[in-house]
Amino acid sequence: MKMLKMRQTRATAVLVLAGVLAVTAGCSGSNNNGAGNSNVAATSNTQGEAANADAGKQDLKPVTFSFFGADASPNWNKMQDEVGKVITEKTGVTIKAEYAVSGGATDKISLMAASGQYPDMVFAKGDVDKLVDAGALIDLTDLIDKYAPNLKKVYGKYMQRLKYSKEDTSIYVLPSNDSIDQTYFDAGGGFELQQRVLKELGYPQIRTLEDYENALKTYYAKHPTTDGKPTIPLTLDTDDWRIMITGTNPAFLATGLPDDGEYYINPDTYEASFHIRRPEEKEYFRWLNKMFNEGLLDKEAFVQKSDQYKSKIASGRVLGLIDQEWGYGDAENAIKSKDEGAYTYGHFPVTISADVKDHSFAPTGFMAGYGIAITKDCKDPVRAIQFLDWMASDEGQVLRNWGIEGKQYNVENGIRVIPADIQKQKIEDNTNFTKNTGIGLYFVFGPHYGDGVKDPSGSYYTTNFPDQIVAGYTNAEKETLKAYGATTWKDLFPKETEFKERPYGAAWNIPAPSDSDYNVIFKKAEDIIWKKIPEAVLAKPADFDKVYDSMLKQLDDVNLGKIEKIYTQAVKDRVEQWSAK
Amino acid sequence: MELVKALTEKHPAAGPDGAALAASSGPARFWKVMKSQKYLYFMSMPFVIWVFVFSYMPLWGWTMAFQDFKAGKTFGEQKWVGFKHFQELFTDERFYLVLRNTLAMSLMGLIVGFVVPILFAVLLNEVKGRLFKRTVQTISYLPHFVSWVVVAGIVTKMLSTDSGAVNNLLMWLHITDEPIQFMAKGNWFWSIVTASDLWKELGWSAIIYLAAIAGIDPELYEASRVDGANRLRQMWHITLPGIRTTISVLLIMSIGHLISIGFEKQFLLGNNLVKDYSEVLDLYALNYGLSLARFSFGTAIGIFNSVVSIFLLFLANGVLKKVTKESIM
Numbered sequence: 028m029k030m031l032k033m034r035q036t037r038a039t040a041v042l043v044l045a046g047v048l049a050v051t052a053g054c055s056g057s058n059n060n061g062a063g064n065s066n067v068a069a070t071s072n073t074q075g076e077a078a079n080a081d082a083g084k085q086d087l088k089p090v091t092f093s094f095f096g097a098d099a100s101p102n103w104n105k106m107q108d109e110v111g112k113v114i115t116e117k118t119g120v121t122i123k124a125e126y127a128v129s130g131g132a133t134d135k136i137s138l139m140a141a142s143g144q145y146p147d148m149v150f151a152k153g154d155v156d157k158l159v160d161a162g163a164l165i166d167l168t169d170l171i172d173k174y175a176p177n178l179k180k181v182y183g184k185y186m187q188r189l190k191y192s193k194e195d196t197s198i199y200v201l202p203s204n205d206s207i208d209q210t211y212f213d214a215g216g217g218f219e220l221q222q223r224v225l226k227e228l229g230y231p232q233i234r235t236l237e238d239y240e241n242a243l244k245t246y247y248a249k250h251p252t253t254d255g256k257p258t259i260p261l262t263l264d265t266d267d268w269r270i271m272i273t274g275t276n277p278a279f280l281a282t283g284l285p286d287d288g289e290y291y292i293n294p295d296t297y298e299a300s301f302h303i304r305r306p307e308e309k310e311y312f313r314w315l316n317k318m319f320n321e322g323l324l325d326k327e328a329f330v331q332k333s334d335q336y337k338s339k340i341a342s343g344r345v346l347g348l349i350d351q352e353w354g355y356g357d358a359e360n361a362i363k364s365k366d367e368g369a370y371t372y373g374h375f376p377v378t379i380s381a382d383v384k385d386h387s388f389a390p391t392g393f394m395a396g397y398g399i400a401i402t403k404d405c406k407d408p409v410r411a412i413q414f415l416d417w418m419a420s421d422e423g424q425v426l427r428n429w430g431i432e433g434k435q436y437n438v439e440n441g442i443r444v445i446p447a448d449i450q451k452q453k454i455e456d457n458t459n460f461t462k463n464t465g466i467g468l469y470f471v472f473g474p475h476y477g478d479g480v481k482d483p484s485g486s487y488y489t490t491n492f493p494d495q496i497v498a499g500y501t502n503a504e505k506e507t508l509k510a511y512g513a514t515t516w517k518d519l520f521p522k523e524t525e526f527k528e529r530p531y532g533a534a535w536n537i538p539a540p541s542d543s544d545y546n547v548i549f550k551k552a553e554d555i556i557w558k559k560i561p562e563a564v565l566a567k568p569a570d571f572d573k574v575y576d577s578m579l580k581q582l583d584d585v586n587l588g589k590i591e592k593i594y595t596q597a598v599k600d601r602v603e604q605w606s607a608k
Numbered sequence: 609m610e611l612v613k614a615l616t617e618k619h620p621a622a623g624p625d626g627a628a629l630a631a632s633s634g635p636a637r638f639w640k641v642m643k644s645q646k647y648l649y650f651m652s653m654p655f656v657i658w659v660f661v662f663s664y665m666p667l668w669g670w671t672m673a674f675q676d677f678k679a680g681k682t683f684g685e686q687k688w689v690g691f692k693h694f695q696e697l698f699t700d701e702r703f704y705l706v707l708r709n710t711l712a713m714s715l716m717g718l719i720v721g722f723v724v725p726i727l728f729a730v731l732l733n734e735v736k737g738r739l740f741k742r743t744v745q746t747i748s749y750l751p752h753f754v755s756w757v758v759v760a761g762i763v764t765k766m767l768s769t770d771s772g773a774v775n776n777l778l779m780w781l782h783i784t785d786e787p788i789q790f791m792a793k794g795n796w797f798w799s800i801v802t803a804s805d806l807w808k809e810l811g812w813s814a815i816i817y818l819a820a821i822a823g824i825d826p827e828l829y830e831a832s833r834v835d836g837a838n839r840l841r842q843m844w845h846i847t848l849p850g851i852r853t854t855i856s857v858l859l860i861m862s863i864g865h866l867i868s869i870g871f872e873k874q875f876l877l878g879n880n881l882v883k884d885y886s887e888v889l890d891l892y893a894l895n896y897g898l899s900l901a902r903f904s905f906g907t908a909i910g911i912f913n914s915v916v917s918i919f920l921l922f923l924a925n926g927v928l929k930k931v932t933k934e935s936i937m
């Protein structure tokens with residue numbers, strides 16, 4: 028009886044005060060100091076890097092660091108993979124990692140901040156502001172100066188970009204999400220069409236929404252079913268945040284803007300405004316509305332969950348997508364081998380009209396911002412920074428990207444090459460390959476050069492370079508590309524050199540201003556857009572304007588102008604900070 | 609254990625040594641009772657500690673609702689703001705929308721999820737074939753052990769317009785020519801949630817009633833049969849009154865839980881199109897509280913939740929006490 032009352036209170040109190048209760052959230056790893064095997068690493072200390080003077084003196088006593096990563100890493104193998112074992116041997120460090128399950132780690136990071144218990148290292152992506160506000164991260168400036176020659180070398184001219192903000196010039200984060208001096212060799216975005224569609228239509232020009240629509244329409248009319256099931260001309264994945272990737276981002280891409288998150292940044296005045304408010308984008312959604320009403324857009328485009336979306340793609344029934352390859356890649360893999368790859372997708376720089384240029388490759392320079400940070404709970408920040416420094420060394424980067432010489436790659440004529448059987452395994456059984464070798468699992472642990480950068484030996488740092496990319500294409504893809512006179516999909520897109528680098532990088536990775544109203548208004552605006560865009564697209568053509576305008580009206584009502592002003596200031600501060608010398 | 613303790617605390621005279629203790633009074637009596645029942649007290653201690661740690665200690669966190677809580681600062685450094693967060697909460701239109709959704713879905717859940725299991729239990733009780741009865745019972749409560757993530761997947765697949773089972777059936781029966789977009793219509797959402805909840809919990813909720821029915825004296829049935837009562841009469845006059853106490857207790861508890869219905873179902877089944885119908889209080893607290901690091905605001909929602917729950921619990925208890933003489937307090 029009393030029990031009942033207590034349980035009542037408990038149920039509600041526990042739920043809401045989860046923040047207080049979740050004291051175990053941070054979960055600092057235990058320091059399993061097995062003092063026994065420290066000599067192994069010490070004797071085999073052949074740190075090749077001559078430049079790395081400090082590394083020789085590095086303490087190699089085994090140490091365990093706990094880590095939280097905001098991106099899912101389903102193949103994480105607790106460092107029992109081959110690369111992981113070498114890392115532990117060379118640095119003495121074992122990482123005890125925990126990863127977000129999928130999508131965002133916002134809640135988890137909020138809980139960390141509320142409980143005040145942090146792992147030793149954290150990769151917080153866009154939520155780093157919450158940790159900085161809570162005073163959870165330590166300033167790395169001096170540590171880098173003292174212990175990290177490799178970090179200094181790799182970041183080089185971008186050191187200025189590591190500083191947190193104009194007011195707070197501490198370095199909290201070692202950017203490791205983006206690669207340094209990356210050259211993109213392939214395109215993974217734009218508008219997608221299946222190879223079989225292109226082949227049958229004789230490789231027509233796909234440049235505008237109209238071209239794209241015609242291709243879908245013509246092919247769909249001829250082939251209303253695929254393997255006995257209805258063909259789906261075009262579908263989207265708008266499950267939670269994915270609505271940005273396949274729903275709202277294509278609106279600015281198709282109307283000739285680079286990716287600045289939810290904002291359109293005026294290139295001259297740096298004035299920020301929600302991109303969705305631009306009249307051009309209304310026309311993009313009007314087109315989607317038309318597609319829906321003509322039966323070309325999947326009825327379930329705005330209802331289905333990601334797994335339904337992927338299962339449709341894996342069945343080969345979907346002719347066209349508006350997505351990024353990382354969003355549907357695993358589904359495409361399932362059908363890659365069928366008919367030489369006829370059901371895989373090609374990428375096209377489709378825009379609203381021929382005079383609008385796709386800005387997918389508008390250069391940003393090195394994107395600092397998202398990266399790995401060391402928290403105040405870290406037992407030994409010096410060892411942690413030395414570990415990250417080693418990871419950034421040439422030896423560390425090659426290990427992370429290529430694996431172990433003689434196992435995952437060989438050196439022929441002084442150049443690293445991947446043996447054919449390994450390459451095959453890597454493409455066909457990527458999950459097990461990743462789990463066993465650990466290649467790709469240590470991406471965020473320290474900075475890395477991008478594709479196209481060569482090390483002193485003349486080999487590329489990464490395993491993505493033109494020959495390797497073309498080798499990964501299916502026959503159908505090669506055929507399509509040949510027909511368009513291109514070697515990679517990227518050749519179809521406007522080149523980097525056609526654009527001017529934005530002095531603020533890209534607006535999506537400017538930390539959210541810590542104004543309490545900012546987050547609330549932003550969230551409200553997001554709610555409105557995520558709800559109204561589907562409504563507008565699914566409306567009858569005659570009602571489209573009404574629904575769309577009511578969205579614009581609602582956005583005005585939540586005082587969007589206020590946060591646009593705040594953000595304008597943030598962009599201006601960023602420009603000032605990054606251009607300072 | 610709790611029960612014994614509570615009983616003996618309230619009515620010491622009813623305790624095992626009641627007669628001997630009735631004469632003494634005040635603290636002396638308390639200590640005497642305590643001494644004579646030390647083993648009972650001892651055995652209940654772990655539970656008291658458990659309840660204290662998990663139910664009462666977190667209440668300290670309620671202070672957050674009256675501060676502009678910033679993570680990383682000590683308690684002394686927080687800024688006190690009084691009822692600011694409550695004002696913000698009660699002036700937000702969205703709050704009333706989610707409150708409506710919460711109450712609508714829990715009321716629907718309460719009515720359906722309360723009446724149907726009772727009916728199911730009573731009917732199942734009438735089944736004479738033992739094997740059949742057991743089989744039905746087992747099958748019906750199995751879904752209880754399936755996680756909501758999986759159930760949501762099944763429901764969305766079943767209701768899909770892309771060869772979903774329900775739409776296929778409706779079209780085959782010529783009830784509709786076009787597949788119905790169940791998941792895209794806000795006004796369907798509450799029913800879908802209620803129905804899937806019923807499917808998942810029906811068998812499980814029925815177990816307790818079946819147990820209560822099993823406890824009814826068979827002689828009552830025999831006697832009624834002699835009096836010429838048919839099966840329906842027996843159900844009405846013996847089975848249902850026999851489980852009245854159980855029904856009342858569970859009803860009071862369900863009413864107490866009205867506002868805290870969790871968010872898994874709504875979170876997993878909802879989508880952007882039906883958001884105005886799917887967002888419930890807990891989801892609102894998550895989206896506008898925790899996710900935005902507005903811990904104080906989230907706590908304010910939590911307090912509102914608790915206060916309403918306690919109020920509803922007492923209300924239900926009071927009303928039922930008056931009407932049926934059954935109560936849990």
